[in-house]
Amino acid sequence: xxxxxTLPEKAAVRPVRKAxxxxxxxxxxxxxxxxxxxxxxxxxxLGATALLLICVFVLVALAAPxxxxxxPLEQFRRDILEPPSGTFPLGTDDLGRDxxxxxxxxxxxxxxxxxxxxxxxLVLGTAIGxxxxxxxxxxxxVVQRVMDAVQAVPGIVLLLFIAVILGPSVRNTIIALAVVIxxxxxxxxxxxxxxxxxxxxxxxARATGAHAPRILALHVLPNILASVxxxxxxxxxxxxxxxxxxxxxxxxxxxxxxxWGLMLSEGVRYVExxxxxxxxxxxALSLAVFSFNLxxxxxxxxxxxxxxxxxxxxxxxxxxxRRALSRLAPSLARATERIDPTDVRAGASGRTHxx
Numbered sequence: 001x002x003x004x005x006t007l008p009e010k011a012a013v014r015p016v017r018k019a020x021x022x023x024x025x026x027x028x029x030x031x032x033x034x035x036x037x038x039x040x041x042x043x044x045x046l047g048a049t050a051l052l053l054i055c056v057f058v059l060v061a062l063a064a065p066x067x068x069x070x071x072p073l074e075q076f077r078r079d080i081l082e083p084p085s086g087t088f089p090l091g092t093d094d095l096g097r098d099x100x101x102x103x104x105x106x107x108x109x110x111x112x113x114x115x116x117x118x119x120x121x122l123v124l125g126t127a128i129g130x131x132x133x134x135x136x137x138x139x140x141x142v143v144q145r146v147m148d149a150v151q152a153v154p155g156i157v158l159l160l161f162i163a164v165i166l167g168p169s170v171r172n173t174i175i176a177l178a179v180v181i182x183x184x185x186x187x188x189x190x191x192x193x194x195x196x197x198x199x200x201x202x203x204x205a206r207a208t209g210a211h212a213p214r215i216l217a218l219h220v221l222p223n224i225l226a227s228v229x230x231x232x233x234x235x236x237x238x239x240x241x242x243x244x245x246x247x248x249x250x251x252x253x254x255x256x257x258x259x260w261g262l263m264l265s266e267g268v269r270y271v272e273x274x275x276x277x278x279x280x281x282x283x284a285l286s287l288a289v290f291s292f293n294l295x296x297x298x299x300x301x302x303x304x305x306x307x308x309x310x311x312x313x314x315x316x317x318x319x320x321x322r323r324a325l326s327r328l329a330p331s332l333a334r335a336t337e338r339i340d341p342t343d344v345r346a347g348a349s350g351r352t353h354x355x
Contacts, residue, residue, distance in 0.1 A: 043302055076096035080093075109258060111240075121185050125184065202215060202220065236292045248261040
């Protein structure tokens with residue numbers, strides 16, 4: 001520093017450091033998503049396996065026109081009830097149609113109906129539940145009485161009634177299932193909204209003059225979506241079963257649409273002569289339902305902070321036994337929560353009886 005140069009001048013001539021590259025928001029979002037997925041896979045390996053199976057079903061449904069060996073509606077009259085062979089890997093049905101091709105295309109039908117029904121029910125039920133739960137009073141009273149009236153009728157009876165009135169088609173099946181399932185999403189969304197609207201951050205937003213739509217969009221919805229999506233994954237499995245049941249009864253997807261339920265209905269008559277007609281769609285349906293149920297349980301255990309793993313102490317034994325017991329911990333916790341020690345009394349014979 002020269003004698004005439006002051007300290008501010010010296011600071012002013014210092015070279016400015018160049019800022020490093022700014023990470024793109026999209027890349028950060030992808031990294032966070034991958035990190036969350038890895039954390040979910042480590043914490044819930046069974047749930048990750050179920051998610052992988054679901055991805056396989058989705059890929060098969062999307063690529064059905066290219067991976068199916070035959071047209072699902074093509075009839076090979078010379079190969080009726082043909083057992084599995086090189087030409088027909090899983091055999092043919094009573095009309096000579098390839099069972100493998102129909103099973104692959106049946107995945108598309110079941111997933112489309114399940115996705116559309118779950119999406120419609122989730123959006124309608126969540127929107128109605130959030131609005132009625134936040135505002136309360138007369139709107140909440142009217143909406144909940146309507147939902148109670150819908151749920152007062154047994155689901156299968158209401159489903160059959162609507163399906164018979166509308167007629168057999170994919171669109172009518174989606175409408176019937178959505179009417180029956182929407183109250184379930186409404187109840188969970190309303191219950192979570194009643195809890196969230198009492199939180200301090202919602203009270204603070206209301207005190208600052210924020211409008212109700214802004215509060216619902218920024219503070220209420222983000223804090224209830226975890227519970228709603230968890231219910232959605234479980235509902236999805238029930239929708240697939242219900243669609244198969246309607247198709248089995250002849251009021252779901254109309255023939256000759258490839259559907260797992262319709263294939264089961266057609267294969268019942270030939271269960272002794274051609275068991276592959278009923279085994280193949282039954283296995284596919286069971287795997288799909290099992291995967292969605294397993295994913296729903298894993299999401300509930302992973303996203304719900306109220307679920308705690310019980311302290312089982314140190315577990316000895318082979319590594320596979322220790323891992324299995326550690327994965328059973330959430331189930332053990334839920335089972336013990338259902339048992340009330342004060343709700344057990346001793347009978348006259350000395351045995352315990354639950355009230």
